[in-house]
Amino acid sequence: MMRSLVISILVISLAAVGSVFALNIVSLERERLRREEGIGIVMPSAVARIVALEFKGIFADIIFSRAMTYYGGKLIREEELTGEEWDWIYKNMDLATDLDNYFLDPYYFGAVNLSWGANKVKEANALLEKALKYRDWDWTIPFNLGFNHFYFLQDNKKAASYLIEASKRPGSGNLIPTLGARLEYEGNRTENAVIFLEENLKTTDDETIRYIYEERLKALKSILFLERAVTAYQSRFNKRPKKLEDLIARGIISEIPKDPYGGQFYIDEGGSIKTTSGLFHK
Structure with a gap:
């Protein structure tokens, strides 16, 4: 004893x-x-x-x-x-x-900043994959993985599989299955990215993360606006505009929106709308 x-x-x-x-x-x-x-x-x-x-x-x-x-x-x-x-x-x-x-x-910092700001999507996804295992009730984790595969890696099939996973988790809402179906099509990349970010904003309480999402959403909406203007220009004049100023000169738009990151929007050689900021504060 x-x-x-x-x-x-x-x-x-x-x-x-x-x-x-x-x-x-x-x-x-x-x-x-x-x-x-x-x-x-x-x-x-x-x-x-x-x-x-x-x-x-x-x-x-x-x-x-x-x-x-x-x-x-x-x-x-x-x-x-x-x-x-x-x-x-x-x-x-x-x-x-x-x-x-x-x-x-x-996990959220990695999803938001490593992918967008650092161009380290692989590392961001590694953190999210870990979160996927442990936070198995949280629909936002597979949702963010879906966004990264869709927007950065341009792997719509993989993105859709993550959205299916997100839709099975509580609180995910009715939009996610619809968005997953939209990813079956290769087009509407910017429009789908806008929908992704709008959905993320609905469930984000952290003010810093909200600010980051809101700023990127504003930039993507400007890009979407310019993409639609370019399409309208092509439909009317049967040719692509060489520069964004052509859209103003031909009365398609009244002004070029400002990039919230301080860059300048432009049309690249492939006809896509890009910005000199890369959607990140330098």
Whole structure:
């Protein structure tokens, strides 16, 4: 009986020491978050899990906050992120979601920013695939995967399969099956992208994410407006306009809309509407 008591005391003591150690690490990480501005080495997931002990959720918050602090600082200074910096941010999102598999914010950040801003659709999809496994009730995860495959990878068949998955999850609404059917056709790419973003806005409460979606939606609606104007020009004059100014000169439109990202819309060599901003703040 005495031996059992001694063993119990040792186990409790070791657990207490481990908790104190982990709390000290948490405190040090928070202090480092306040001090550091540059990127550094991202702790391997296996090591982080050992160090965090039962405080994995707190560690995930710290890791995510550190990456967001760095990202926010770059935006405030109007500095473009390098490929190395985007890789570092992705690794932090990946680590945060390894520690807390249900942590929505890193998943959403990856879906919105890694795909659009960094042109890292593969990494964004890797985060969303992880979310698909753990957040198996959340219809917005397969919905965003569907959008990435449709808009960035131009894989309508794969996109439609994700939309089917999204439609089976609670709260998805009636629009998703219709949108999935629309993807069977190769045309209407910009129009379908507008529908995707409008649907995302309906279920997004985070003000930062809403702002990002609203800005991109405004840009895509401008592109759609210009695409339809080009079609009207072709129908009337049996030829493509060489530049957007031709649409004004021939009375198709009264003015060229502004790109909310600060770029200039133009017609590329293939006849598509593009913008010098690439739909991202430089």
